[in-house]
Amino acid sequence: MKKLFIILIILFSFILSFSQRFLPPVKDSYLTSSFGEYRDTGDKPHFHLGIDFSSFSRIGYPVNAAADGYVYKIWLNHKVYGNTIFLYHPDYDLITVYAHLNSFKGILSEIANSVISEVGNTFAEVKFPEDEIRVSKGEEIAYSGKSGEAEVPHVHFEVRELRKSGNEEIEIVRDALEFVDYIEMRPRKLEALEIRSNNRTFKLLEDQITEIPFATLPKLEVKADEKIGNNTKIIPRKISLRVNDELVYEIEFDAIRADEMYSANTVFGYGSNIFTYWLKLYSSSFITPIKVNRWNEIAFTLKDRNPAELILEDIWGSVKVYKLVLVKEM
Structure with a gap:
């Protein structure tokens, strides 16, 4: 009886946590881009700060609210995001973002049209009082498009968190x-x-060990990705480098500060573009995706031959390991 009770509690917790997850913004859609990818579109290189869902190459496909909440703000004519809705969800204390929209629905459409009649193609941000415009989970709030820097119609979806750091x-x-x-x-x-x-x-x-030469300090860059189905390529969630059985460098694309959006070249190397990702396994500066950087610690302990492992992981639990030997050139 006690075992059955424990199993029921675990099952209930699983169902509860599953039911509390956000709905995808496009019904029955599929992922086309992942978080943290390199983008060389627009004024300068930047991180892709969301995930993209297909709108089946259609403009005007319904976009739905991920959870109950209210409209926090909208952007009109943003150079990167285009027409965008920001929803705040009190139950999660999180904001969801829906970008590259063609148009809004209901009262938001009326407000947007009124603002556009005043500002034309100029960027505009409209903020709303708390709880003024409520939305329900799954409610249709807008229609897909390719506004901003989008080249094909799709829905860009983000989850944002506001944190206090002193007065900032x-x-x-x-x-x-x-x-x-x-x-x-x-x-x-x-x-x-x-x-x-x-x-x-x-x-x-x-299935083989790759020897990599280096001079003073290994400055390695790896070309890596994850192919999904026939037409989607995303970035690995985590890339780690172990040298002489020690974790030396690690990148994880779990979070990026909004003010780090244009710091993509800190993580990505020469030759990176929307289709190709060269990831640096070294850095002289720190941003959120860089979790471990111990090169300065171990630089003087490197031997002539240093066994190493390059480890890739995705968000679904897949892991790939590549064996290396870092060889010091004389």
Whole structure:
């Protein structure tokens, strides 16, 4: 009886946590881009701060509220996000963002049209009083488009968190896949393709050890991605480098501060674009995705030959490990 009671509690907790997840903004859709990817569109390189859902190449496809809440603000004519809705969800203390919209629905459409008649194509932000415009989970709030820097119609979806740091309010953008009720059913292939050091590039294979030369300090960059189905490529969630059995460097795309949006070149190397990701395994500065950077600690302990492991992980639990040997050049 006691075992049955414990099982029922666990099952209830699982059902409760599952039911409290956000709805995807597009019904029956699929993921087309992930959080943290490199973007070289617009004025300068930046992180992709959300996840993208297909609107099936259609403008005007319904966009739905992820959870109960109210409208926090809207953006009109933003150069990157285009027409955008921000919803605040008191039950979660989180904000969801819906971008690249073609148009809004209901009262928001009326307000947007009124503002546009005054400002034209100029960027405008409209903030609303708390609880003034309520929305329900699954409610239709807008229609998909390709406003802003979007090249094809889709819905860009974000989860944001506001934190206090003294008198300053910091906006943290979280990986929305942690919060949304989405199950990836397509086949996935997580892999590192190449690694480069000292202007030389080496192919990586899972079943062999790759020797990588370095001079004073290894400045490694790895080309990696995860292919999903036939037409989607995303970035690995976590990339780790272990040298001589010690964790030396780690990047994880779980959160990025909003004010770090244009710091993508801290993490991504030369040759990165919307389709190709060269990830640096070194840095002279710190931003949120860089979780571990111990190169300065271990620089003087490196030997002539240093066994290493490159580890890729995705958000669904897949792991790939590549064996390396870092060889000091004389």
